Amino acid sequence: MSTETLEIVFVSVLFGSAILALLSGFPVAFALGGAAILTAFAASFTGLFDMVLLGSFPSRILDIVLNQTLVAVPLFVFMGTVLERSRIAEELLLTMGQLFGSLRGGLGIAVVIVGALLAASTGIVGATIVTMALISLPAMQRAQYNTALSCGVICASGTLAQLIPPSTVLILLGTTLQNANTQAQLQLGNFFYDPMTVTDLFAGALIPGFVLVAFYVIAILVTAFISPKSCPPVDQPADDDRKLITKILRAMLPPLALILVVLGSILSGLATATESAALGGVGAMILAFLKGGFGLRKLGEASRSAMSISLMIYAILVGATVFSLVFRGLGGEELVTTLLSTIPGDAFGATLFVLGLIFLLGFMIDTFEIIFIVIPIFAPALIVQGVDPLWFGVAVAMVLQTSYLTPPFGFGIFYLQGGAKGTLALNDIYKGVTPFVLIQLAGVGILWIFPGLVSWLPTALGL
Template structure:
């Protein structure tokens, strides 16, 4: 078997094993080591050690556990409950007010944590029963909860954007700036859809009783001041410090973690048990991310060494593609991969296959990354995997069927696709903020972006030097 055929066999076996349920990170390492040993002998073990050290010693990835810890502390401090209640009171007279409050809460909480499972589960316990009790259609309530919970993939500080930046060698700070407007736009589009649907079909989102809508202004203002304002100030200070170059993502994440602990103490929700749980969950998530990087680096290096990357590049270049059709092809492949795979596998395995082709088709890696972040919203919503729907099903009342949840998320998938189309034809929505703040992609990297290995892996000479 030739080396390129060996590389494609490795890719196919990897897909087969992860569909069987094997852990992703260790499947990547096992495939990389096995096929690397066949292709380069004992040198594969040196490569494994060096890649492991490079990931664990990288300063940029420090922001991952810090942002995760900040999210877990906020989650366990019952801040989300307070936030939802205050936004519910403030939006009482808006059509579909409970759904709008749910989406607004998810959007704001997404800036505090990029953990989709945590947001969907919490809103499934808090907002979903409230919507059902108010007479909302099950499908609409389910779609709002799942789609809102997935906004953390896109809205900064997104863990997914950190991983993409590390994989593609793109500034995380500029990615945050580029994703901010698309993230807010998508959240607003969700809210507009709910409001319009509630106006056209009030039976699917009945208005709240008068006693819940006609709340004195001072009560609404006090609820916002005590719940919305503190969290908003914390998030604004963290993101502002990053976007305006006052701190690196790691430094801002550290201050955000400290702020989250202080906020929990102020709300009298801080306990040593909750702190221990937050630290444990943070360690588990961070270990997964780091070993995922180690496995992906080994896998992609061996895949490139065997010639699999070159074979894919030659095939794509042989197709009659221009920039537009290449983007359609790439995003369509990522969309389809989102059905059986999670976003982590897509980012660390399949995105690097497209990265070397971006220059050939004149596509900006920054713009490409934001489009992927938009596209990956669907990976949590599209059956058969659709992890957000399973998170909700796990906490939903027994009478809520999985089929209803699937039906409920479909309109929001269409909204994501429509938003991607708008972003493609109006790229200034993506590029304006990073250009205004940093002078475009040619600007220096204020974040100290992680040095990634070449997307196609090591050449034979590079591997021999390693």
């Protein structure tokens, strides 16, 4: 058997065993790491894989631990868990509901706006969807909104936390793409190049995030026009204008101030993503304590929740590091380069193939797994073909949003069902999220047609 055939066989075994382990419910980090080590051990008997390569694993783990950008992940997660328990979101939704509720579809629009503000405050999809489910689902049910529409609006609004910065997904995606870009530039012989940073990705994702919010609002307005009974107006208590303005300012100013401080410090260059994450964590605690009802017990709960989520992310990252190391040792990079070069359409066809693959993988595995597995494998080859890493990163983030909404393993669906305490039928949720999956894919199409939506803000800020 030729070396190339052996490489194809063992790379297929590597991916097949990892996917089988994931589908069986085995913990993600151990599924990736275990499949990689077992495949490497088997391949070593054929002489295809040198086990000495695994000796570099400790240094790679040390690189992860010492990576200053990745320190921002637990800090942003902590900021999100504090805001989740502070009831700031509840007050925000009630106020936005009063502002828009008298319009047909207005409560749905309020949910989208609050979801976008929470996304820019928390950066965590799960926390945003659960919070929105607890607060907005009862209100939408009381207003006699169509159940499927309510589910779709809540889930889709929650996934904005993946695209609108500061986002833990963007941090991990940006770090992975940064490494891929370095690898690609060295392969091209470009030793002096402008590196892509997480700050660039934050700036590039901001306008596409707002475009997606606009698409959601338009979808709700169209639904209200076509089917008025599915999203009726809500009777609101009459408040004079001055009282309503006071309520809006009181509800919106705290989260907006936090967003401006965190994002403003990053985009202006005054602070790195890690420094602004620390600032955001402190700011979230101050807001929570000033609002009242947030004591040491809730702070402890928020800290434990943040630690649990962060450890899960880092464990997956460690497992994916072993996976990538074995993949390269098996000659996988050359196979990927050959595969992408044979796809019709050059860079266009190759990019479409990779984005389509990410979309399909979203039906089976989690966002973090896709980032840590797919991006290190395919991104360097695409960048060598001339694909802009910044544009590719934002497009990937938008496609990855669908992984939270696509059955059977769409985590956003289960977050919503958990927040609703099992009162929702899966059929209603699937029916509700399907139009929003199509909207998100349409958003990727808009980015393809108008790539300036990604590059304009980073260019304007001189990043």
